[in-house]
Amino acid sequence: MSTVTLEKNGHIGILTIDRPKALNALNSEVLKDLGAAVDAVEADEDIYVAIITGAGEKSFVAGADIAEMKDYDVAGGEAFGLRGNDVFLKVENMTKPVIAAINGFALGGGNELAMSCDIRLASEKAKFGQPEVGLGITPGFGGTQRLPRIVGVAKAMELILTAKTIKADEAARIGLVSYVYPAEELMDKALELANAIAAQAQVAVRQSKKCIRQGIHLDMASAVALEAKYFGECFATEDQKDAMNAFVNKEKLNGFKNK
Ligand code: DAK
DSSP states (O other), X not given: OOSXXXXXXXXXXXXXXXXXXXXXXXOHHHHHHHHHHHHHHHHOTTOOEEEEEESSSXXXXXXXXXXXXXXXXXXXXHHHHHHHHHHHHXXXXXXXXXXXXXXXXXXXXXXXXXXXXXXXXXXTTOEEEOGGGGGTSOOOSSHHHHXXXXXXXXHHHHHHHHOOEEEHHHHHHTTSSSEEEOGGGHHHHHHHXXXXXXXXXXXXXXXXXXXXXXXXXXXXXXXXXXXXXHHHHHTTSHHHHHHHHHHHTTOOOOOOOOO
């Protein structure tokens, strides 16, 4: 039995982290299953967009598994950190866009997982934080790097150094999540957003994601050169020809071929 399920809804792949006895905390097994589920989404040509959520009504992911981590030595801690970082980088660099539907606690590794997704939506019940310094450790799954890139250095410092938990409306105010919805609407809204992406030309969607993900690490001159390269490659697609011909001929394009 996997701790991560993959369900398909049209062209959307829904990954659910399902370890209810520990509020979906990330132990080695969950990390392994999540990595395998991401590989399955990547390999499935019929899936255009992924959604990651947590099972149950209380928790998205309540962090890395404290019971598993507590007896690590230095080498064990580093190995666990590397394993988690490999999986989160795999999420971040998936060719297909990934939406986090944050249904409850997103603490420590849970918030870090959400931050490795491309877009974050939250339920009104969601709570966010990096409680690590209260446990005698630093954030270890990318939190010190992704949080300042998303909310700015000073806000990331405040959240990480105080270990405080914030509610969904505050997370939206600081830009950690894009929208907050009543709990019962969250998955419908995530699917609506995913389907809006799935309705576009998928080669262009993936080229755009690559541009943003890779360009953010470059200086502006290199980043716009990269953008020009990916832009140029779109002109090898049938979708570009079809969509632009339809526009100039004032015709309605009937869907994309995604090639
Ligand atoms: N790990 C293990 N078990 C957890 C857990 C966690 N993170 N969070 C909750 N659980 C378990 C609880 O132990 C409890 O189990 P039983 O006692 O029933 O067996 C069950 O889930 C239900 O939790 P509670 O009874 O505590 O439920 P409450 O509603 O009262 O409280 C809570 C919910 C989320 C506020 C509370 O459970 C809580 O504070 N959980 C811990 C949250 C937390 O501190 N998370 C951050 C973990 S640290 C690194 C790699 C990674 C990381 C750091 C470094 N390197 C290797 C460098 C990442 C670190 C973290 O994520």
